[in-house]
Amino acid sequence: MVDISGKPEVYREAKARGIIRLKPQTIKLIKEGKISKGDPITVARIAATLAAKNTSSLIPLCHQIPLTNVSLKFEFLDDSRIAVESTVRTKAQTGVEMEALAAVSTALLTIWDMTKQYEKDEKGEYPNTTIEHICVLRKIKGKPDERDLEET
Amino acid sequence: MVDISGKPEVYREAKARGIIRLKPQTIKLIKEGKISKGDPITVARIAATLAAKNTSSLIPLCHQIPLTNVSLKFEFLDDSRIAVESTVRTKAQTGVEMEALAAVSTALLTIWDMTKQYEKDEKGEYPNTTIEHICVLRKIKGKPDERDLEET
Amino acid sequence: MVDISGKPEVYREAKARGIIRLKPQTIKLIKEGKISKGDPITVARIAATLAAKNTSSLIPLCHQIPLTNVSLKFEFLDDSRIAVESTVRTKAQTGVEMEALAAVSTALLTIWDMTKQYEKDEKGEYPNTTIEHICVLRKIKGKPDERDLEET
Amino acid sequence: MVDISGKPEVYREAKARGIIRLKPQTIKLIKEGKISKGDPITVARIAATLAAKNTSSLIPLCHQIPLTNVSLKFEFLDDSRIAVESTVRTKAQTGVEMEALAAVSTALLTIWDMTKQYEKDEKGEYPNTTIEHICVLRKIKGKPDERDLEET
């Protein structure tokens, strides 16, 4: 575990992103609000927020960081892909990219779980479903005052 | 949440897989055992095992399933990619693919966390690091007796 | 902790119910989908499902019971009250009324949290908001076969 | 999740309260220290303290707030009701009423669990047991110096 005892607390922000590929028919059902277990986007948002807050239990050497905000955006890229973007904010001694990545990963897993029954083939396998390209889009460190101006 | 009250308990197995792309220099450091936070493979294995057991807290509509085995394999695919494969087993009323996927995702996030300092550029960004192609490889349902023969 | 080692595993079901009183204006905003933090009903459903599964960590002497189903119903009783009803099912050596009660309590707390900003007065107090009458509506023990007929 | 990134850390306090109705005979057994699972008041106090600290996992959009104090008071109101009052304190960017409510709710659920066997009728139902009137009694924001004088 990296020793952050001597580091100052500054404003931190991280954005991460990832994609899930589903069958076009499943994407259509999501858009029409017809997934029987509930809306995958809403449930994924909640699961991702909880996961971001729980990152230090999930990833062993992460520090416990009280987050000041977690937000999620979902975008239908085309007829078979949904992109998830997370933004995590805090004032802390270390960055929050792992929290942003944990949020995105959990959102994608939750979408998978919510749409399982439509994605399975007759053998219970998932020939179409994949999670793709999880990455960190941006990190911000410090400059909380400028940010406050931007945000307001 | 799907009602599984009426389903019988049978042997279940799921295999999932995913890939993390790192800088060749980072891969080299992992192979040489020179990552300062510790061996990413070993820590990822532990984190993934814990995550598989904790899936029903991570993914809201998953059932609580006591697993009888979680195992992880790691493979260096080339000079910039590591593949993680999880196998999860149980005797339960529903499948364990979400447990296998949670294990793989957490293993990949943990490798990212363990190698962060080598992957960051001078601005703290990750131009090379990505998690790619998480999928379910195989599911098995039932036939515990045949399986016992295979395994022994 | 009650020793249930000698008890047989049988089908168990419990239903619990509780009410939250909010301002009529807040109820109206919920119905119109205008709560800024998101839909309180949907988030409460997820939180309650997670809480039911986590009951043995929340209530110290509860046994760990893998649930086969958790479901939630929400009803607007009049212009200032929402009723929450949970149903929890399993096959286990002991009843699941605490799981059903934990689900209801957590759903009600979550609705409070989601609507906080509309319920607070100018001093930040909650003169109107109360959680009322949490009770167990029904318990079922055994007779899984009859139940299967009913449910199908 | 409300973005509290720009808010200052100030002293926060919240008091919440709720009531559980039990059979007079059960209340008598509690007072006489004859509940076979142990003292419901003591166990409820511990469960409530743990729940308050765990609020951000229980209620999805709550922030993680390190609490500086959680305290619980229990009062026998008459021969069939116990009132629970929680006080939660911290220095934080947002209020702690949800933490106080989570403490009260969990204390009440734990009293129910500890007295279950005395409250059940011959069918395993709970005709007398109810949790009633959970509310926030008071919130304090800021003025830590004045408070220190009061408390000492």
Place this chain on the structure above:
Amino acid sequence: MVDISGKPEVYREAKARGIIRLKPQTIKLIKEGKISKGDPITVARIAATLAAKNTSSLIPLCHQIPLTNVSLKFEFLDDSRIAVESTVRTKAQTGVEMEALAAVSTALLTIWDMTKQYEKDEKGEYPNTTIEHICVLRKIKGKPDERDLEET
């Protein structure tokens, strides 16, 4: 993680034991019910029960085992030592000695925490306090029928 997929579910029991050494003055205060944070024995019992149920999260390669009973005994050995003995029961595919050990360890740590202020010297150090000799006393496997006779 050991693969227990092929093992039968049988009755399992494990007993573990450990000792904490405190100052005679602290032991006296415990016996007289004068510890200001509350009764260390009662709080230790609750903490140990919760820890036993949570063993598979605490110890990475432990299986998730729903326990049918956790019980704790506390004994004042002499004027400066308390012994804690845990008994854990289940019907499972693997033994529960780690659950019994986790219960004992957590009970001992909790007693330490509850008596901290009486054990510290003027520098905040603990010259007298130690946890000693944690061991497994006994394990039982199978023979649930004989056991039922014994217990009844």
Place this chain on the structure above:
Amino acid sequence: MVDISGKPEVYREAKARGIIRLKPQTIKLIKEGKISKGDPITVARIAATLAAKNTSSLIPLCHQIPLTNVSLKFEFLDDSRIAVESTVRTKAQTGVEMEALAAVSTALLTIWDMTKQYEKDEKGEYPNTTIEHICVLRKIKGKPDERDLEET
């Protein structure tokens, strides 16, 4: 729970230590890297780090303290004993000795779990295995500046 609302945040450090006694043959297998479940030292290090971060859930009246560092040292004392030493650091309103003790206890339990199969006799009992002498070695409060000089 002790009310720390009025206390200042200062640098805090605590070191704890404990010993596990194993069979000489098991110690030899650990040193040779031949334990089939994996390296007990590595797994214990991860488990202890996670436990330290989770102390406030494990020990009921502990405050939630975001740690800035957790580190573990392992030493083979002789042919049958391993010593574990933890160091925990933070800037907080209260000390972190319970976090250091939780880390040591969990490390020792994890070593036990990892070496179980080599320590059991033919009856599944553990005649040789014991955890011994868990204590707090040192606490530091304040003087973060001097410490920064030392550490750099």
